Amino acid sequence: MMGGEHPGQGAPEASRAEQLHRRFEKIWGTPPGLAQLSVVNHSNVSRRFIITGFVFFLLGGLQAMLLRTHLARPNNDFLDHEVYNQLFTMHGTTMMFLFAVPVLEGIAFYLLPKMIGSRDMLYPRLSAYGYWCYLFGGILLYSSFVVGSVPDAGWFMYVPLASSEYTPGLNSDFWLLGITFVEISAVSAGIELVATILKARAPGMGVNRMPLFAWYMLVTGFMIILGFPPLILGSILLELERAFGWPFFMVGQGGDPLLWQHLFWLFGHPEVYIIFLPAAGIVTMAVATFARHPVVGYSWVVLAVVATGFISFMIWVHHMYTVGLPQVAQGFFSAASMGVAIPSGIQVFVWIATLWLGRAQMRVPMLFLMGFLFIFVLGGLTGVMLALASFDWQVHDTHFVVAHLHYVLIGGMLFPFFAGLYYWLPLMSGREYSELFGRLAFWLLFIGFNITFLPMHLIGMLGMTRRTYTYPEGLGWEIINLISTVGGFLMAAGVAAFVMDLYLHYRFGQRATANGWGAGTLEWSLRHPAPSYNFISLPQIRDRYPLWQNPKLPQELAQGQGFLADPGRGERETLGTSMLDAKPEYVVRLPRNTYLPLLLALATALLFVGLLIKQYWLVPMAAVLMVAGVWCWLWDRGIKQAPLVVDAGQGLTLPLQYSHPRGPGWWAMGLSILADLSLYGSLLFGYLFLWTVAPAWPPPDFGALPWLVPSLGLGGLILSSVAMGWAGRQLRVGSLPRLRLGYGLAILLALAYGVSQVLLLRDAPYGPQQHAYGAILHALVGCHLLHVGLVVLMACFILARSAYGYVVSDKPMEVTNVSLFWHYVVLQCLVGYVALHLLPLLM
Amino acid sequence: MLGALQRNSLLAMVSGLLLWTLYFLFNYAFLSLGCALGFAEIQVAGLSLVHWVILAVTPLVLLAMVYLAWRSWQQYRELGEAEAEPELVRRQRFMALVAVMIHGLAVIALCWVAAPVLMGIPPCL
Numbered sequence: 014m015m016g017g018e019h020p021g022q023g024a025p026e027a028s029r030a031e032q033l034h035r036r037f038e039k040i041w042g043t044p045p046g047l048a049q050l051s052v053v054n055h056s057n058v059s060r061r062f063i064i065t066g067f068v069f070f071l072l073g074g075l076q077a078m079l080l081r082t083h084l085a086r087p088n089n090d091f092l093d094h095e096v097y098n099q100l101f102t103m104h105g106t107t108m109m110f111l112f113a114v115p116v117l118e119g120i121a122f123y124l125l126p127k128m129i130g131s132r133d134m135l136y137p138r139l140s141a142y143g144y145w146c147y148l149f150g151g152i153l154l155y156s157s158f159v160v161g162s163v164p165d166a167g168w169f170m171y172v173p174l175a176s177s178e179y180t181p182g183l184n185s186d187f188w189l190l191g192i193t194f195v196e197i198s199a200v201s202a203g204i205e206l207v208a209t210i211l212k213a214r215a216p217g218m219g220v221n222r223m224p225l226f227a228w229y230m231l232v233t234g235f236m237i238i239l240g241f242p243p244l245i246l247g248s249i250l251l252e253l254e255r256a257f258g259w260p261f262f263m264v265g266q267g268g269d270p271l272l273w274q275h276l277f278w279l280f281g282h283p284e285v286y287i288i289f290l291p292a293a294g295i296v297t298m299a300v301a302t303f304a305r306h307p308v309v310g311y312s313w314v315v316l317a318v319v320a321t322g323f324i325s326f327m328i329w330v331h332h333m334y335t336v337g338l339p340q341v342a343q344g345f346f347s348a349a350s351m352g353v354a355i356p357s358g359i360q361v362f363v364w365i366a367t368l369w370l371g372r373a374q375m376r377v378p379m380l381f382l383m384g385f386l387f388i389f390v391l392g393g394l395t396g397v398m399l400a401l402a403s404f405d406w407q408v409h410d411t412h413f414v415v416a417h418l419h420y421v422l423i424g425g426m427l428f429p430f431f432a433g434l435y436y437w438l439p440l441m442s443g444r445e446y447s448e449l450f451g452r453l454a455f456w457l458l459f460i461g462f463n464i465t466f467l468p469m470h471l472i473g474m475l476g477m478t479r480r481t482y483t484y485p486e487g488l489g490w491e492i493i494n495l496i497s498t499v500g501g502f503l504m505a506a507g508v509a510a511f512v513m514d515l516y517l518h519y520r521f522g523q524r525a526t527a528n529g530w531g532a533g534t535l536e537w538s539l540r541h542p543a544p545s546y547n548f549i550s551l552p553q554i555r556d557r558y559p560l561w562q563n564p565k566l567p568q569e570l571a572q573g574q575g576f577l578a579d580p581g582r583g584e585r586e587t588l589g590t591s592m593l594d595a596k597p598e599y600v601v602r603l604p605r606n607t608y609l610p611l612l613l614a615l616a617t618a619l620l621f622v623g624l625l626i627k628q629y630w631l632v633p634m635a636a637v638l639m640v641a642g643v644w645c646w647l648w649d650r651g652i653k654q655a656p657l658v659v660d661a662g663q664g665l666t667l668p669l670q671y672s673h674p675r676g677p678g679w680w681a682m683g684l685s686i687l688a689d690l691s692l693y694g695s696l697l698f699g700y701l702f703l704w705t706v707a708p709a710w711p712p713p714d715f716g717a718l719p720w721l722v723p724s725l726g727l728g729g730l731i732l733s734s735v736a737m738g739w740a741g742r743q744l745r746v747g748s749l750p751r752l753r754l755g756y757g758l759a760i761l762l763a764l765a766y767g768v769s770q771v772l773l774l775r776d777a778p779y780g781p782q783q784h785a786y787g788a789i790l791h792a793l794v795g796c797h798l799l800h801v802g803l804v805v806l807m808a809c810f811i812l813a814r815s816a817y818g819y820v821v822s823d824k825p826m827e828v829t830n831v832s833l834f835w836h837y838v839v840l841q842c843l844v845g846y847v848a849l850h851l852l853p854l855l856m
Numbered sequence: 857m858l859g860a861l862q863r864n865s866l867l868a869m870v871s872g873l874l875l876w877t878l879y880f881l882f883n884y885a886f887l888s889l890g891c892a893l894g895f896a897e898i899q900v901a902g903l904s905l906v907h908w909v910i911l912a913v914t915p916l917v918l919l920a921m922v923y924l925a926w927r928s929w930q931q932y933r934e935l936g937e938a939e940a941e942p943e944l945v946r947r948q949r950f951m952a953l954v955a956v957m958i959h960g961l962a963v964i965a966l967c968w969v970a971a972p973v974l975m976g977i978p979p980c981l
Contacts (some may be wrong), residue, residue, distance in 0.1 A: 339888075343972075
């Protein structure tokens, strides 16, 4: 049976399905040649994420091999110490930021729409922009090898080592700017994942019927949105310190290096779960298929995923047990760190129970799943050991920690990643993999991994610190290091076997049968390889495993017996449904291929390159280009000629998303605000943190902040919110002149606030460079100014749109969005005012 | 915004753990401020003021969590007898059940995190 055909399909039905396929492919398909750079479709973009991530994985692996070769013998001079530092820094950075997160995002982007019955992610251009940011950011970081300034302060860039005093070259700047650039893609992916899971599920797929992978990614998405901004902020602050001498982390000037550690690990620990949860989601999906049994304890898995999301945010300090925090505080974090084992344990038992009740087939993906269970449980156990502060003091910064983190990350991410690739490969490529090479890859990886990292626990206990350049003879470390190196090369052979298998697969693989695993979830209802548009028609869901409940579903959907089966409008369309019960709410008209994401990413790259090479005149230029790019991007939406309602098939008439006040744009705005809130909250945390550690705050010899002008400015800004609310109401009654009046007033008041903030900085008794107080004051006020500038631009956009007749009362979403962001910014400035002007009075 | 907080929302479903997070942050921030600003030195009946405040807050949060769990359990049971709209009821029952579990886990996590305070270690050591 060839890909695309389905059992029991008669000739006329097959030809109708084929006809529909060709028509949809015309609308959604990938253009040839260089025009592929304009592609925004999730299947293409996600494949790029996976392939690019895998290339970075190979680079990171190569670095690991060099490190292991160097450590194989005592007193080795295979690498010099500078290169050694660069390699361990880049190995960690690559594996965490350029491999694990993007590759899992890629898998999620590829699978989610197919699993939840949607034709695409909700913001395809954002996915494409995210990909380019990831690629360009990665290239920027790796270009440090070309100019010989490779980051070398470790993947968590601790200050003062990473500060300009001890790393005067561009090394740390490459890291800070490159990684921040890459993180744009992570945050945009987080927003897209959450919005798509909540709003684009097939009708009937209530939250109680979502595939568990969607639950995993929903929580992961929220964790990305809240977890990445602290590091983005930390990177901005450190870059400001390095480039302009704002002393956030310099003790002599009121700063504190621990602030960096807090900001880094506020991100860094959730990051571990941001990597683990998608992988655990892959495991959960594959376990059900290979056991041929629904996952036991669906509600328990949801509990575990949600609990992991919460608890993992409250354990960041367990990376900082040795910095001298109060013991009671260590007790809190120790307790929470042990507590996170509860949800992990629940999941392990769920997987075991599901396999127990089903009939497990030992195919290659299943082997990787078993490998995952074995390794991850061991890593989890050493995790509980390390959660104990007293034990951690003994092994902190030794190879015991290196062993633990590789057990958790390779066990918890790499093995599920390979399991997932083997499991979904037939869907992606339409071909079968080779059982022989797959097994070879697994055993080499599994044995090699354990030989490499199991002895590392021991050598850590024997006192070998991590990141040590070399070691003398006679400490009893020689043989263990040699064994680890041999194991490392076995692992590398395993990866080589996998790459070989992949090559043979695409070159000679046999055609895959449709749903060869006999899986129950929606993605397997598609033709193999999965077509660009996913579904010819969207299903009505009645069960958690739609294909087990109705084996004929694939044929029914392929023949157009679902929603949105008519390609006649020639548009890319999918359904927007309600958050909890997935009732159809509107039809989402998605954008077509465009070069805008690429161009915008190039402008963004210009910004980062300008900052890196300290040619600051490039920065405003890049900013103007970016604003122009976003302007065109948004102008394209809310099309004037678009009808208010369209036929969604199955007797259903629905509005288009433009005429719905809570369309996808509203969700993107709300979630962006959440990310921004996390960033601003981290900045406020920095302000309060420095306050508590500085001996006097603000420094007494500096004099007080001026308060009159800022207070007047803030009063005006609050009034602007009122004007904005009034203008929004005018749109509802259809009065455009009054809407413009309200917007004009609000813009003037916001500009006046901006002037008041500039005056505040001018009249402040200290600049940003003398003391951390001045630095964080400038950072806070700069943040307010940036936000106010942004809302003013947004309001100007609405005014321009209203002049061209785009702003009408039955398409209110743009105005709703601008109002929402406007009120948020006003609130932020109000909080900033309280922190800067009122709080010092109270203390 | 209020709509998001109503009974059947995802936010309400996770409110137990949300409370736990706030409690945790409060403990850590209050302790750190106490040590930085010096009010942790104040001793009342042999224990630090910081200990007393945390010991006073803990049962309040615990009660709130138990109440949330109990209410979700009631809702779960009531929905078991409902007959109209089976699809909707099934989804609501699922969320009520998960809420009971989440609030229950929050109770365990709360007691676990409060344990270091009960050990009576001096707060700023």
